[in-house]
Amino acid sequence: MAITRRQFLKRSGAVSAAALLGPSLFTNPFVRRALADTIGDRYLVVLFLDGGNDGLNTVVPVDDGGGSLRTAYEAARLTGTGGLRLTPSDLGTTLIGADPNTGSQLGLHPGCTGFKQLYDAGKLAVIQGCGYPDYSLSHDQSRAIWMAGDPSTPGGAAGWVGKHLAANYVGSEIPAVCISDRIAGELRQSTTSVLAVGRLRDLGFPYDDVSGDDLAAKRAAVAALYDTAGSGTQSTIRYIGESGTATLLASESYPALDDLYVTDRSAFNDAYDTVNRSTARDLREIAKMIYGVKQGAANVHARFFQLANGGYDTHSDQGAADPAGQHYGLHKEVGDSLKVFYDDLADMGVADKVCLVVWSEFSRRVPQNDSGTDHGSQGPMFVIGGAVTGGVYGNHPNIDPAALDDNGNTVYSQAAGGFRSTDFRDVYGTILKHWLNVPAPTILSSVLPVDGGDPDTQWTAPNFDMGFLT
Amino acid sequence: MGDASTVLTAAEARHLLQRSGFGATPAAVAKIVSRGDTRGTAVDRILGFAPKKFQPGGKGKDPSLQESHDKWIAFMLKAKFPLQEKLVLFWHDHFATSNAKVGNVAQMAQQNLLLRLFCKGNFRDFVKAMTKNPAMMEFLDTVRSGRHHPNENYARELQELFTLGVLDSAGNPNYTQDDIVQIARAFSGWRYDDKGVAFLDPDHHDFMADFPERGPKTIFTTRGGFGSGGRSFAANGEGAAEIDTVIDILFAHTDTDGKSTIARRMARRLLEYFAHADPDLAVIDDVVQASGFAATWDVGALVRAILVHDAFYETAVTPPFGPTTKKSVTWPIDYVVSTLRVLNVKPVGKHRDDLRVEGGDSIRNRLGDMGQSLFEPPSVFGWDWETAWISSATLLARFAFVRDVVGARVKGKSGFHPEKLIDVKLTNPGAIVDAVTDLLGVGDQLTSGERDVLIAYLTDGGLQPTIDLTNPDVLNVKLHGLFALVLESPAYQLH
Amino acid sequence: MLAAVAIIAATARPAAAITVGGGGGARTDCLAVFQAPVNTPASHPRSIVCADGDPTCDADGVVNGVCAIAIAVCANSTFSPMCTLAGVQSITIAHARDDGDPKFDPAMQALQQRVQSEIDPPTSTTGLCTSPTTLRVPIRGPFGNGMCKPRKAVVDMVTLSTVIDGAVYRDADRLRVRCEPAPDGCTAQALFSGTFDRIQRQIFDQSCAVSGCHDSQSRAGDLLLEPGAAYTNLVDAAPANLNANAAGWKRVHVLDATTGDPDTSLLLQKLLGPPAGFGARMPFNRRPLDRALIDVVELWIAAGAPQTGWVPGTD
Incomplete structure (x- = not known):
C-alpha cells in the first residue's frame, strides 16, 4: 500500500499524525464500524468510585417515615469534632424520593448538587443497597468481584463489559476506551482491542522523535509492515497485523478529536474547566469521542468507556456537610462533572443514547470511627441517562444496630420482605438486557452466572427488569 | 525428520537460543554452529545448570513489590543460564499466585525461590512443596480451611490447573466435585509458622474430627483408572502424611487412553510454552515417552525431549507463511528482557528509583502496560497467552518501550549504541537491513516485501542509494529508526 | 464528651501554612512542595513540632491527644528563585494505597487523592495547589506512670518532571511532624x-x-x-x-x-x-x-x- 508522505505534528510528550491524513486512510477497509445491529448508536459509560464510597452518607434517611432509619442513622453517625452526621437542614436542598420500604424521606449528601439536578430532571436512578452475598472487605477482592460480575470464581479475569465485547467484536476493532493508563477490569478480555488513554491529545504512536524530520518515513514503514501482516493467511500474524493497523490509525485519529471538540464546543469545553477536577476532565475526553463519532470522524468507533475517581477510602477526616470535607469534595466533583457531561450530551442531541452507571466496591461501616468510616457492605449505585427513568429503586439497607452483623455492617438478604437487598448483578443485567439488547438467557450463560444455594441469602432469582431502563 | 543427534543449522541454533532463553546474539549462534553442536549437545549445555538459590528481595527482609520485581528483572538480564528463568516464568504462570491477594512480598519472593529450585526438578515433589508454600496457602485459602468447613479452593485448583486439568485428551472429565470435597478434607488444618514452614494444626484437621459419618476418604471412584473402588486413604491417623498421599494418588491418575494424565498435561503445557499452541497428541506422547517423565517426573528430561523434537523447530519456519504455519506471540517479559540483552542496554535504577532504561519509564510500568505484572498474574489461571497479549493498549506499550530503548542516547553501558552492534562501514542498504534483522533474530522471518519496506525507509524510498553510517546525523536518525522499526515489526512480536 | 476541649478552641486561629521544598537539590525542589505549618528550626522552618492544642499548628486547636496538621501539596511552585522548573509528570505520596502495605495511612491516601483530582498531573501550570488535608498524629500514652510521649510522623513524596530539555527531573520531599503532649494534656479523662x-x-x-x-x-x-x-x-x-x-x-x-x-x-x-x-x-x-x-x-x-x-x- 502506497502512503504518500505527510507532515506530522509534534505535541508535548508524544507525536501524532492527527488530522492531516488524506482521504485514502479515511476509508481504510481494516477499520469497520462498530456493530450497529447490536446496540444501535448507543454508548455505555462505567464510572468506578475507587475506595468504597460511604453509601450511608450518600443517600441519607432524613426522617423515620414509617420505620426507624433516621433514629438508627443518628445512633451511628455522630455530631461534634470528627462527627459525620448530616442534619435534616444539611439535606434540605438535596432531597429526593422516599425509601420504598420504610417511607423514610431520603436526601443526597449536600455535596451532591449535580446529582440532585439530574434527579430533578428525571434522569437519575438511585438504586439503594446494592451488594452481593458473603461480601469481602478487601478492596482488591471486592473490586474484582464487581468488575467481573461474578463472586464465585477466584479467577474470572474477564470483566462483565469485557465478556460482552468479546462476544460481539473482533481483533481489528476498538469498541472500548478506558480513560486511564491501563485497561480497567470491567473491560478486560482477550478478543478485541481496548484503548487505554488518559488524555486524547497525548495519544500518539510512540515514534523515537530525535529530529522530527524522519517521522513520515517511519510512519509509512510501520503502516506498511502491519498492513502486510494483516493481509496474510496465518491467523496469528493476521491478528497482529489487524490490531496494529487499528492501533496506528486510532493513535492518529483520536488525538484529532481533541481539536475538533475544543473548536466546535468551546462553551462546554470551558464548563468542564470550571468544575476543575479530574472527573470532569476525564468525562470531557469521553464527550470528545462521542462527539467525534457523531461527526463521523474516521477510525473512531468507541461505544464503551470506563473511568474512575479515587479517594473514597475515607478511614479518617471524611467530613460531613462542610464543603471543605473530603467526602463533600468527592460528591461535588462527581455530581458537578456528571451534570456538565449530561448537559453536553443533551446539547449534542445524544443524551438519549448514553447510559452511565456509577458503582463502588463496597459501602462503609454503619457506625463511624473517630472522624471517618471503615469498610462496609451494601451501598447505592447510580444510573444516569436521557433514556433512564429517574427515581429511587431498591430498599435502604437495614441499619438498625440489632440488624447489623458482628462487623457492624448491613446484611445482604434476598428473602422476600421489606429489607430485601438489591444484588448489583440485577443492575448490570438490567443494563445488558435493556440497553445492550442482550437476551436474558445469554446474560446468564455468558456474563452473569447465578449463585447456587439458599435463595434467601444467595442470588438465585435474577431480576433484569428493575425498571430504570425499559 | 531429526532427533537429538541432528546437527543444528544456524537458524535452528538461533531458534533454540531464543525460545529457551532471552534472545540470541549472532556470536552465540556462531559458537554453536562452529562447534558443530547437535540438538542434544546444545540442549544439554543449556540445561546444564544447578538451580541458583536466588530469591528476589532477599531473606529476612521486607522488600517492596517494586524492589523484588526489579531484582528479578536484573537477575534475568544477566542470567548465565537463561533457561532457568524461562522455566521460573513458566512455573510462575502455572502456579499463578498474586501478591494482590497474598499481600506479602517476602512470601512471594520465597515462592519465587521455590519455583527456581524446582524449575527442572521432580514435578511430584514440586507439587508437594508448592502445596505447603505460604504464599500459595494464602492465595488459595489453605490457611483458612478447617475441619468444619474445608475450603475447596486449593483442592479444586490443584486438580484443575496444577496437575490433571479439567478434561483429558479424549474430552472426558478428570475428576468430580466429590473428589474436590474429599481432597479438601485431607488438606484442612494446614498452617505455617513465622519462619514460613508449613505444619499441620491437628485442631483444624479432619482426622481429629469426631464426625463418624465422614468415614474414610475415597476419591476417583469414577475417574482416573483406579477401578470402581477408587482409592481410599485412612479416616483417622494419617494426619500430616495425608496431604502427600493425596498427591501420590493424583500422580497415578490415568486418562481415557490409559496414559498418565499428568504427564500428558504437563508435556502439553510445556510444548505450548516452548513451541506453539495446540501441539499434536502424537508429539505429546513422543516427548513423554522419550523422557520417561511418567515414571521419573523429571522436568529437565521432559524439557530436553521437547527441545530436541522436530515439533519444537516448527515455529522457526521461514516465509511464505500459510494457514497451517505455527507461530507464537512473545510474552512481554521475553520481549523486554531479550531486547535489552541483545542490544546490550543496561537499565539503571539507583537508590530508590525504579529500574528503567535511561530516560525512559520504569520497566515495571512498561511491563504492566503490556499486560504482564510479575508477582501479580490476573488470576489463578495465570496470564492469557498468544493473541491475548495483543491489544491496542498493549501494542502501544511495547512501542513505548522501544522508544525508551532506542532513545537512550547516553554514553556508557546504560545507553543504546547501535554503532557497536553492527558494522558502520556497511553502506549497502540491503546489507544494513540484513545486519540489523539478523542481530534481532528475525532476518529469515521477514518476507521480501517486508525487507523492501525497511530498505525503502533507510533510503528514503530509494533516494539514497548508499548509506553513510559514519555520519552522526544518519546514524542518529536512520540507524536508530531502523532498529525501532524492526523492534516494532509484527515479526518481532512473534517466535 | 471531650471534657477539656473548649478552653483553647475559643482563641484558635487558623494554622499558618508555609511553603517548604523539603529535600532534593535546589534546582528541582520546586516541582512539588508542601504547604504546612512548619515551625522548626526557627531560622528556616522545615519540620513541624506541634504541641497538642497549639492553634498555630494543630488545626483542631483543642487538647484532645491528636495534632491535626493541615497539609497541602503544590506543583510547579514559584517559592524559590533558585528553581524555575515547570512540568510535573507525576506526584506520588508514599503509603497511600490500601493494598496491604503495613505502613498504609489513610491521610496519605487523602493527600494523594487531592493531588490526582485537583492538580491532575501532568501539568505545567505554576503554583497549582491542592486544598489542605488533615494529617492526624496522636500523642503516645497516657502510660502507667501518667506520662505521655510525643509521636512522629513522616510524609514522603516523590515527584517526576515531564521531559524538560531532554531530561526528567526527580524531586523527593519529606515532611517531618512531631506531635507533643500539651502541658497538663495527659489525663485519660481529658483525652x-x-x-x-x-x-x-x-x-x-x-x-x-x-x-x-x-x-x-x-x-x-x-x-x-x-x-x-x-x-x-x-x-x-x-x-x-x-x-x-x-x-x-x-x-x-x-x-x-x-x-x-x-x-x-x-x-x-x-x-x-x-x-x-x-x-x-x-x-x-x-x-x-x-x-x-x-x-x-x-x-x-x-x-x-x-x-x-x-x-x-x-x-
Missing part, C-alpha cells in the same frame, strides 16, 4: 470519653486495627477491631481458636452487666501471652503493650465490659 473509647483509640486503633492486621482490608483471624466493629466482635463472642472455644472461653467473657471473667477472656490473655495452643501473643511480632494499658483492659472486662462510661481505675 477519651470512657474506658472502651480509650481501649479503642489507644490500643485497637494504634496497635491492632492497623494495615495488614485486624483492619477491614486484612481482617486477620476474621477479627475486626475497628471502631463500630470491635465491640460486637469481642464482647460475648466465641473465639475462632478451637482450644479456647472448647475450654468455654469468650473473646471478652461477660457474666452479667457489671461482671466479667478476665481469666477466660481471650482478648486479655492474648495481650498477656496465651497458654499453649491458644495462638500467639498480641500485638503479633511487636513489643507487648504497656502493662498499665493491659490493666485497663483487665479492669474493663472485670467490670462487665461496658460500652460507655468509665470503669474505676481506668481513667
Whole structure:
C-alpha cells in the first residue's frame, strides 16, 4: 500500500499524525464500524468510585417515615469534632424520593448538587443497597468481584463489559476506551482491542522523535509492515497485523478529536474547566469521542468507556456537610462533572443514547470511627441517562444496630420482605438486557452466572427488569 | 525428520537460543554452529545448570513489590543460564499466585525461590512443596480451611490447573466435585509458622474430627483408572502424611487412553510454552515417552525431549507463511528482557528509583502496560497467552518501550549504541537491513516485501542509494529508526 | 464528651501554612512542595513540632491527644528563585494505597487523592495547589506512670518532571511532624470519653486495627477491631481458636452487666501471652503493650465490659 508522505505534528510528550491524513486512510477497509445491529448508536459509560464510597452518607434517611432509619442513622453517625452526621437542614436542598420500604424521606449528601439536578430532571436512578452475598472487605477482592460480575470464581479475569465485547467484536476493532493508563477490569478480555488513554491529545504512536524530520518515513514503514501482516493467511500474524493497523490509525485519529471538540464546543469545553477536577476532565475526553463519532470522524468507533475517581477510602477526616470535607469534595466533583457531561450530551442531541452507571466496591461501616468510616457492605449505585427513568429503586439497607452483623455492617438478604437487598448483578443485567439488547438467557450463560444455594441469602432469582431502563 | 543427534543449522541454533532463553546474539549462534553442536549437545549445555538459590528481595527482609520485581528483572538480564528463568516464568504462570491477594512480598519472593529450585526438578515433589508454600496457602485459602468447613479452593485448583486439568485428551472429565470435597478434607488444618514452614494444626484437621459419618476418604471412584473402588486413604491417623498421599494418588491418575494424565498435561503445557499452541497428541506422547517423565517426573528430561523434537523447530519456519504455519506471540517479559540483552542496554535504577532504561519509564510500568505484572498474574489461571497479549493498549506499550530503548542516547553501558552492534562501514542498504534483522533474530522471518519496506525507509524510498553510517546525523536518525522499526515489526512480536 | 476541649478552641486561629521544598537539590525542589505549618528550626522552618492544642499548628486547636496538621501539596511552585522548573509528570505520596502495605495511612491516601483530582498531573501550570488535608498524629500514652510521649510522623513524596530539555527531573520531599503532649494534656479523662473509647483509640486503633492486621482490608483471624466493629466482635463472642472455644472461653467473657471473667477472656490473655495452643501473643511480632494499658483492659472486662462510661481505675 502506497502512503504518500505527510507532515506530522509534534505535541508535548508524544507525536501524532492527527488530522492531516488524506482521504485514502479515511476509508481504510481494516477499520469497520462498530456493530450497529447490536446496540444501535448507543454508548455505555462505567464510572468506578475507587475506595468504597460511604453509601450511608450518600443517600441519607432524613426522617423515620414509617420505620426507624433516621433514629438508627443518628445512633451511628455522630455530631461534634470528627462527627459525620448530616442534619435534616444539611439535606434540605438535596432531597429526593422516599425509601420504598420504610417511607423514610431520603436526601443526597449536600455535596451532591449535580446529582440532585439530574434527579430533578428525571434522569437519575438511585438504586439503594446494592451488594452481593458473603461480601469481602478487601478492596482488591471486592473490586474484582464487581468488575467481573461474578463472586464465585477466584479467577474470572474477564470483566462483565469485557465478556460482552468479546462476544460481539473482533481483533481489528476498538469498541472500548478506558480513560486511564491501563485497561480497567470491567473491560478486560482477550478478543478485541481496548484503548487505554488518559488524555486524547497525548495519544500518539510512540515514534523515537530525535529530529522530527524522519517521522513520515517511519510512519509509512510501520503502516506498511502491519498492513502486510494483516493481509496474510496465518491467523496469528493476521491478528497482529489487524490490531496494529487499528492501533496506528486510532493513535492518529483520536488525538484529532481533541481539536475538533475544543473548536466546535468551546462553551462546554470551558464548563468542564470550571468544575476543575479530574472527573470532569476525564468525562470531557469521553464527550470528545462521542462527539467525534457523531461527526463521523474516521477510525473512531468507541461505544464503551470506563473511568474512575479515587479517594473514597475515607478511614479518617471524611467530613460531613462542610464543603471543605473530603467526602463533600468527592460528591461535588462527581455530581458537578456528571451534570456538565449530561448537559453536553443533551446539547449534542445524544443524551438519549448514553447510559452511565456509577458503582463502588463496597459501602462503609454503619457506625463511624473517630472522624471517618471503615469498610462496609451494601451501598447505592447510580444510573444516569436521557433514556433512564429517574427515581429511587431498591430498599435502604437495614441499619438498625440489632440488624447489623458482628462487623457492624448491613446484611445482604434476598428473602422476600421489606429489607430485601438489591444484588448489583440485577443492575448490570438490567443494563445488558435493556440497553445492550442482550437476551436474558445469554446474560446468564455468558456474563452473569447465578449463585447456587439458599435463595434467601444467595442470588438465585435474577431480576433484569428493575425498571430504570425499559 | 531429526532427533537429538541432528546437527543444528544456524537458524535452528538461533531458534533454540531464543525460545529457551532471552534472545540470541549472532556470536552465540556462531559458537554453536562452529562447534558443530547437535540438538542434544546444545540442549544439554543449556540445561546444564544447578538451580541458583536466588530469591528476589532477599531473606529476612521486607522488600517492596517494586524492589523484588526489579531484582528479578536484573537477575534475568544477566542470567548465565537463561533457561532457568524461562522455566521460573513458566512455573510462575502455572502456579499463578498474586501478591494482590497474598499481600506479602517476602512470601512471594520465597515462592519465587521455590519455583527456581524446582524449575527442572521432580514435578511430584514440586507439587508437594508448592502445596505447603505460604504464599500459595494464602492465595488459595489453605490457611483458612478447617475441619468444619474445608475450603475447596486449593483442592479444586490443584486438580484443575496444577496437575490433571479439567478434561483429558479424549474430552472426558478428570475428576468430580466429590473428589474436590474429599481432597479438601485431607488438606484442612494446614498452617505455617513465622519462619514460613508449613505444619499441620491437628485442631483444624479432619482426622481429629469426631464426625463418624465422614468415614474414610475415597476419591476417583469414577475417574482416573483406579477401578470402581477408587482409592481410599485412612479416616483417622494419617494426619500430616495425608496431604502427600493425596498427591501420590493424583500422580497415578490415568486418562481415557490409559496414559498418565499428568504427564500428558504437563508435556502439553510445556510444548505450548516452548513451541506453539495446540501441539499434536502424537508429539505429546513422543516427548513423554522419550523422557520417561511418567515414571521419573523429571522436568529437565521432559524439557530436553521437547527441545530436541522436530515439533519444537516448527515455529522457526521461514516465509511464505500459510494457514497451517505455527507461530507464537512473545510474552512481554521475553520481549523486554531479550531486547535489552541483545542490544546490550543496561537499565539503571539507583537508590530508590525504579529500574528503567535511561530516560525512559520504569520497566515495571512498561511491563504492566503490556499486560504482564510479575508477582501479580490476573488470576489463578495465570496470564492469557498468544493473541491475548495483543491489544491496542498493549501494542502501544511495547512501542513505548522501544522508544525508551532506542532513545537512550547516553554514553556508557546504560545507553543504546547501535554503532557497536553492527558494522558502520556497511553502506549497502540491503546489507544494513540484513545486519540489523539478523542481530534481532528475525532476518529469515521477514518476507521480501517486508525487507523492501525497511530498505525503502533507510533510503528514503530509494533516494539514497548508499548509506553513510559514519555520519552522526544518519546514524542518529536512520540507524536508530531502523532498529525501532524492526523492534516494532509484527515479526518481532512473534517466535 | 471531650471534657477539656473548649478552653483553647475559643482563641484558635487558623494554622499558618508555609511553603517548604523539603529535600532534593535546589534546582528541582520546586516541582512539588508542601504547604504546612512548619515551625522548626526557627531560622528556616522545615519540620513541624506541634504541641497538642497549639492553634498555630494543630488545626483542631483543642487538647484532645491528636495534632491535626493541615497539609497541602503544590506543583510547579514559584517559592524559590533558585528553581524555575515547570512540568510535573507525576506526584506520588508514599503509603497511600490500601493494598496491604503495613505502613498504609489513610491521610496519605487523602493527600494523594487531592493531588490526582485537583492538580491532575501532568501539568505545567505554576503554583497549582491542592486544598489542605488533615494529617492526624496522636500523642503516645497516657502510660502507667501518667506520662505521655510525643509521636512522629513522616510524609514522603516523590515527584517526576515531564521531559524538560531532554531530561526528567526527580524531586523527593519529606515532611517531618512531631506531635507533643500539651502541658497538663495527659489525663485519660481529658483525652477519651470512657474506658472502651480509650481501649479503642489507644490500643485497637494504634496497635491492632492497623494495615495488614485486624483492619477491614486484612481482617486477620476474621477479627475486626475497628471502631463500630470491635465491640460486637469481642464482647460475648466465641473465639475462632478451637482450644479456647472448647475450654468455654469468650473473646471478652461477660457474666452479667457489671461482671466479667478476665481469666477466660481471650482478648486479655492474648495481650498477656496465651497458654499453649491458644495462638500467639498480641500485638503479633511487636513489643507487648504497656502493662498499665493491659490493666485497663483487665479492669474493663472485670467490670462487665461496658460500652460507655468509665470503669474505676481506668481513667
